[in-house]
Amino acid sequence: MLGKLILSFLPRASTPSGEPSSSENSPLPAATAPSEASPSPGASLPPGAPQKPKVSGALKEKLAHIVFFIAASICIVAVVLICFFLFANGVPAIVQIGLPEFLTGDVWRPSSGEYGIFPMILGSLYVTAGAIVLGVPIGILCAIYLSTFASRRSVRLVQPGIELLAGIPSVVYGFFGLVVLVPLIRVFFDSFFGMHIQGMSILTAAIILAIMILPTIITISKAAIDAVPESYYEGALALGAEHERCVFRVMVPAALSGIMAAIILGVGRAIGETMAVVMVVGNQTHIPDSLLDGARTLTGNIVLEMGYAADLHREALIATAVVLFVFILLINLLFNVVKRGAKI
Amino acid sequence: MSQAISPTINSRLTRRTRSRSIGAWILRLLVYLGALLSVGVLLFIVVYILIMGIPHLSPALFDPVYNSTNVSLMPALANTLLITLVALVIAVPLGLGAAIYLTEYAGRKNRIVGAVRVTAETLSGIPSIVYGLFGLLFFVTYLNWRMSLISGALTLAIMILPLIMRTSEEALKAVPDLYREGSFGLGAGRLRTVLRVLLPSATPGILAGILLGIGRIVGESAALIYTAGTVAEIPSGLFDSTRTLSVHMYVLASEGLHVEQTYATAVVLLLLVLIINTLAATLVRRFAKG
Numbered sequence: 274m275l276g277k278l279i280l281s282f283l284p285r286a287s288t289p290s291g292e293p294s295s296s297e298n299s300p301l302p303a304a305t306a307p308s309e310a311s312p313s314p315g316a317s318l319p320p321g322a323p324q325k326p327k328v329s330g331a332l333k334e335k336l337a338h339i340v341f342f343i344a345a346s347i348c349i350v351a352v353v354l355i356c357f358f359l360f361a362n363g364v365p366a367i368v369q370i371g372l373p374e375f376l377t378g379d380v381w382r383p384s385s386g387e388y389g390i391f392p393m394i395l396g397s398l399y400v401t402a403g404a405i406v407l408g409v410p411i412g413i414l415c416a417i418y419l420s421t422f423a424s425r426r427s428v429r430l431v432q433p434g435i436e437l438l439a440g441i442p443s444v445v446y447g448f449f450g451l452v453v454l455v456p457l458i459r460v461f462f463d464s465f466f467g468m469h470i471q472g473m474s475i476l477t478a479a480i481i482l483a484i485m486i487l488p489t490i491i492t493i494s495k496a497a498i499d500a501v502p503e504s505y506y507e508g509a510l511a512l513g514a515e516h517e518r519c520v521f522r523v524m525v526p527a528a529l530s531g532i533m534a535a536i537i538l539g540v541g542r543a544i545g546e547t548m549a550v551v552m553v554v555g556n557q558t559h560i561p562d563s564l565l566d567g568a569r570t571l572t573g574n575i576v577l578e579m580g581y582a583a584d585l586h587r588e589a590l591i592a593t594a595v596v597l598f599v600f601i602l603l604i605n606l607l608f609n610v611v612k613r614g615a616k617i
Numbered sequence: 618m619s620q621a622i623s624p625t626i627n628s629r630l631t632r633r634t635r636s637r638s639i640g641a642w643i644l645r646l647l648v649y650l651g652a653l654l655s656v657g658v659l660l661f662i663v664v665y666i667l668i669m670g671i672p673h674l675s676p677a678l679f680d681p682v683y684n685s686t687n688v689s690l691m692p693a694l695a696n697t698l699l700i701t702l703v704a705l706v707i708a709v710p711l712g713l714g715a716a717i718y719l720t721e722y723a724g725r726k727n728r729i730v731g732a733v734r735v736t737a738e739t740l741s742g743i744p745s746i747v748y749g750l751f752g753l754l755f756f757v758t759y760l761n762w763r764m765s766l767i768s769g770a771l772t773l774a775i776m777i778l779p780l781i782m783r784t785s786e787e788a789l790k791a792v793p794d795l796y797r798e799g800s801f802g803l804g805a806g807r808l809r810t811v812l813r814v815l816l817p818s819a820t821p822g823i824l825a826g827i828l829l830g831i832g833r834i835v836g837e838s839a840a841l842i843y844t845a846g847t848v849a850e851i852p853s854g855l856f857d858s859t860r861t862l863s864v865h866m867y868v869l870a871s872e873g874l875h876v877e878q879t880y881a882t883a884v885v886l887l888l889l890v891l892i893i894n895t896l897a898a899t900l901v902r903r904f905a906k907g
Contacts, residue, residue, distance in 0.1 A: 330806060337808040341722055344714025345733050348782070351775045352736040355743070358754040414651025422648055431656055433898055438659045440894035442836030444867045445883050449662050451870060452669075484658050491655065517641035545744025547839040548867055572746045572839070579753070579843055594750045598743070605742045 356598075363595035366588030375592065381558040383578070383586040390593055392560045396475070396568035397597075399561065400550060401543040403479025404486055409536055411483070412490030413525075416532075419491070420498040421520045439488035447552030450481040455553060462565065473555035476564045481549050486539040493538060497531020498524055530614040537611060541604040545597070547572040571597045663887065670884030673877040683849040688878045690885060693865035695851050696766075700841075700861055701834045703770035704777065709827060711774075712781030719782075720789040721811055741779040745840040748776050752844035767855040769845025776840060777830035784829065788822025789815055821900050828897035836890050838863040862886050 367375050370388050378389020415435070419428055459472035501524050509519040525532070555567020556577060569577075574593050582590050680689040715733065723730045752772030762768045792815050800810040816823075838861075846858030847868055860868070866886055869879040 334806050334808050337811075338722055341714045341718035342729070344711045345718035345723070345729065347711050347715065348733050348736040348740060348778060351778065352739055354755060355747070355751045355775075358751055358759070359747070362754055411651045411654050414648050415655040418648045418652035422645070423652070431652065433895070434656055434659050436898055437663075437891055437894060438655075440832050440836065440890050441662065442838070442863050442866075442886055442890055444836075444838050444863050444870065445666065445887055446662075448866065448870045448879065448883055449666065452876075453665065484662070487655055487658070515638065515641045517644040521644055541742055545742075545746070547744065547746040552867075552870060572744060575746055575750060576839060576842065579750070591750060591754070594747055598747055601742055601744060601747070602739070605739055608742075609738070 359591065359595050359598055362588060363592035366585060366592040367595070369585065370589065370592075375589075376596070379560055381574070383582070383589065386585070388585070388589040390571065390574065390589075390596065392558055393569050393571045393574045393593065394596070395560055396554070397544055397570040397572070397600075399475050399564075399568060400478045400482060400554065400570055401540055403475060403564070404482035404543040405536065405540060407479060408483030408486045408539065409490055412487050412535070412539070413494050413532060415487070416491045416494035416498060416535075417520060417525065420495050421516075421524060435488050435491050438484075439492075443485070443546060443549040444552075446481055446485055447549035450477060450549065450553040454480060458565075468565070470565045471555065471567065473553055473567050474565045475554065475561055475568050478550045478554040478568075478570075479564075481553055482543045482546060485546060485549060486542050489542055490535045490539050493535035494528070494532045497528040497535065500531065501527045530611055534608055534611045537604060537608045541601060541608070544570075544600060544604070545572060547576050551576055571600075663891075666880065666883050666887055670880035670882075673881040674884060675881070678878060678881055688869060688875050688882075690862060690865060690878075690882050692849050692851050693860050693862045694885070696845075696859040697835055697861040697863075699852070700766055700770050700773065700845060700859060701831055703766060703855070704773040704834055705827065705830065707771060708774035708777050708781055708830065712778050712826075713785050713823065715778075715782045716785035716789055717811055717815075720786055721807065721815065737779040737782055740775070741783075745776065745837055748772050749840040749843050751775075752840065757844060762856060764844060764846030764858045765856040766845060766852050766859045769841050769859065769861075772840050772844045773834050773837060776837070777833055780830050780833065781826050784826025785819070785823045788819035788826070791822060792818045821903065825897045825900040828893055828900065832890050832893040832897065835861075835886070835893065836863055837861070838867045842867070862889070 366388075370378075375388060375390060376394070377391050378387065379391045380387045380389050381392060419431060419435075423431065454477050455472035457472075458474065458477055459470060462468045462470050505523050505527055506519050509523040510516075514522065550570050551573045554570065554573065556569045556573055557567040558569050558574075561568040571593055575590050575597075578586070579590050677687050678689055679691050680687055681691050683689045683692045719730055719733060749772065752768055756762050756768035756771055757764055760768075796814050796818060797810060800814040805813065841861055841864050845861065845864070847860045847864055848858040849860045849865060850857075852859045862882070863886060866879065866882045869875055869882060
């Protein structure tokens with residue numbers, strides 16, 4: 274009898290799953306309630322009794338819906354909380370210091386009440402630009418290799434390696450930069466150009482960051498190139514173009530918006546990176562004169578001074594994070610705009 | 618990851634056309650150089666750290682107590698496990714629940730879905746230092762939990778939430794609709810379908826996401842310095858300060874007093890993360906196949 278009841282609901286119960294489930298969807302929980310109550314007691318119950326499990330089953334569904342809904346809204350809550358706490362703690366400091374003085378002031382000297390983060394903004398921009406200049410061409414070339422040149426076997430070998438590169442912790446990158454790159458750059462410029470530099474520089478940080486953003490650039494660019502329809506390639510080939518020409522003149526331009534998305538994501542990674550940069554960039558608070566000069570980034574400013582800062586100094590550091598956060602939000606926005614055209 | 622390598626593009630026939638212009642040779646050279654450089658850098662970093670670090674892996678490094686003469690990594694390792702556990706206990710149910718809501722409960726035109734997607738994407742773009750600062754402002758200062766295991770774990774939980782959510786969502790989406798229809802057809806409700814049919818078949822994908830989350834937690838340092846603190850002892854409770862392996866490594870490297878031990882610590886950290894991520898990748902691959 275119970276089976277018949279379920280069967281009678283079958284056509285309705287098997288409607289596609291993506292339907293909105295809330296209150297309009299009551300036939301479904303009602304139909305399923307008897308089975309929820311497990312067959313053995315349900316079968317032996319007197320005719321009037323099944324009412325009760327029916328209610329509790331519907332209730333359970335309702336409850337589950339609410340619980341899952343709450344879980345889903347945690348992301349929204351988290352973003353709101355992060356925005357609120359950052360802005361509430363940082364904006365008063367910006368107001369007190371004065372927005373123009375804060376953003377364009379070129380002296381950061383908390384001990385005498387001077388809070389200008391212009392050197393840090395420049396530092397962040399230089400380091401990020403350097404990473405992009407070094408990392409993007411290599412990353413795109415590697416992505417082109419993986420999706421159009423490599424044999425199946427080499428892809429199977431190289432791709433996991435690239436994914437591993439993404440997993441290496443930033444302190445390990447930073448340490449590697451500190452013990453390998455810094456001395457290397459010092460010795461290189463000393464012996465070839467006779468320059469006595471310290472080795473901790475924008476260039477060092479840019480190289481480390483370039484390595485760190487490689488996996489992002491490679492994975493997303495590869496996905497973009499893979500998504501180009503094969504007919505494009507075949508068309509170019511049929512017109513007599515060589516493999517290289519097909520790839521660089523047809524496939525890559527077709528994948529350009531996806532590659533742009535990869536670059537933007539790489540910029541986001543680079544500008545937000547903290548530990549690896551702090552360890553190799555020197556962290557001087559003046560405006561850097563050259564690539565071989567040390568600098569301090571926005572992220573570095575926060576992590577270096579937060580430990581002992583108090584009062585306005587502390588708030589100025591939080592305001593630094595607000596500036597960084599706004600940068601990141603803008604980059605995210607740009608990424609979304611570009612991605613919409615790219616369909617990766 | 619699209620596994621579909623096009624048959625024409627990569628076939629030997631098209632890759633090896635007989636006559637080639639100089640431009641094509643240069644392009645080809647550049648492409649191979651780019652690939653070689655990417656792989657070479659990876660190999661160099663990993664091999665360099667291993668060669669410099671492995672000889673210094675001494676039993677003293679795994680001593681249960683840390684002090685300034687013997688910079689043992691054992692407490693930090695234990696703390697890493699603890700903080701990972703607490704962060705997962707919080708993030709996994711939330712991320713999984715959110716994924717279930719998005720794939721199974723919310724309708725196509727639900728406005729909440731869009732908001733969740735946008736905020737999750739925003740969260741995954743926020744740099745870890747900003748998470749660290751938020752944790753400092755909210756958990757440490759506002760809730761007055763001080764720099765502690767729980768403050769750090771909650772900060773990390775928010776950080777890996779979008780990752781867990783996205784991977785679980787993808788795993789759930791990959792379950793064929795036939796399973797849902799079959800389950801509904803047999804009279805199971807939505808909840809029962811989710812718990813008994815969908816979750817078991819999506820488990821490998823969900824696990825891979827969790828492993829990736831663990832990998833991120835183990836490698837994280839910027840978000841933890843000001844939320845979990847740097848005390849190199851195993852905490853006696855949730856509200857004690859801890860130092861994870863990554864933070865430990867950062868402190869050692871910036872002190873610069875124990876270079877050999879820093880190399881050894883780097884080896885442990887690197888291997889830990891590489892093993893976890895390889896496991897995740899293997900799971901994903903097996904999942905994609907079967």
